[in-house]
Amino acid sequence: MGKLTVGALRAVLVVVLAGTVFVQAGMVWALGHDPEEGALPLTPLRLVTIVGMVTAQVAAVCVWRLVTMARRGTVFSDAAFRYVDGVIGAVVAASALWFTVTALNAPAQREDPGVTVIMGGIGLAVLGVALFAYVLRTLLAQAVARHEEASRMEAELHEVI
Numbered sequence: 001m002g003k004l005t006v007g008a009l010r011a012v013l014v015v016v017l018a019g020t021v022f023v024q025a026g027m028v029w030a031l032g033h034d035p036e037e038g039a040l041p042l043t044p045l046r047l048v049t050i051v052g053m054v055t056a057q058v059a060a061v062c063v064w065r066l067v068t069m070a071r072r073g074t075v076f077s078d079a080a081f082r083y084v085d086g087v088i089g090a091v092v093a094a095s096a097l098w099f100t101v102t103a104l105n106a107p108a109q110r111e112d113p114g115v116t117v118i119m120g121g122i123g124l125a126v127l128g129v130a131l132f133a134y135v136l137r138t139l140l141a142q143a144v145a146r147h148e149e150a151s152r153m154e155a156e157l158h159e160v161i
Contacts, residue, residue, distance in 0.1 A: 062086035
């Protein structure tokens with residue numbers, strides 16, 4: 001992975017992390033403020049928004065760790081699975097949260113149910129991203145197995161020589 005690619009990806013991850021933390025802090029402050037001074041009530045959509053940003057943060061941290069491992073050449077190890085599983089879990093959680101938003105929004109869309117159908121389709125697409133990541137995890141498992149086998153065979157070759 002090139003330095004420019006790593007730098008660009010890390011810049012995006014920093015923006016995502018900083019942005020979500022900033023928005024979360026603002027929302028928590030507004031929710032915890034004195035109600036007489038204009039505090040926001042804790043609604044299900046606000047709670048889902050806060051938790052949804054946590055899923056983005058978890059995914060960003062896991063991707064950061066995977067990029068670091070790729071730069072060091074250690075991504076083909078068992079330690080990488082923890083971070084890949086973290087990304088998959090975060091995306092599945094984000095999909096579940098989106099389905100929750102869809103369900104919360106559905107009563108307001110009785111006159112135009114197409115919006116609910118489109119939102120459900122978006123939830124399925126997000127779930128598809130998790131399935132895609134799972135396929136990539138399977139490919140990583142195969143690569144790790146081949147890497148370990150190659151290392152073992154190289155060690156045997158060195159013993160013979």
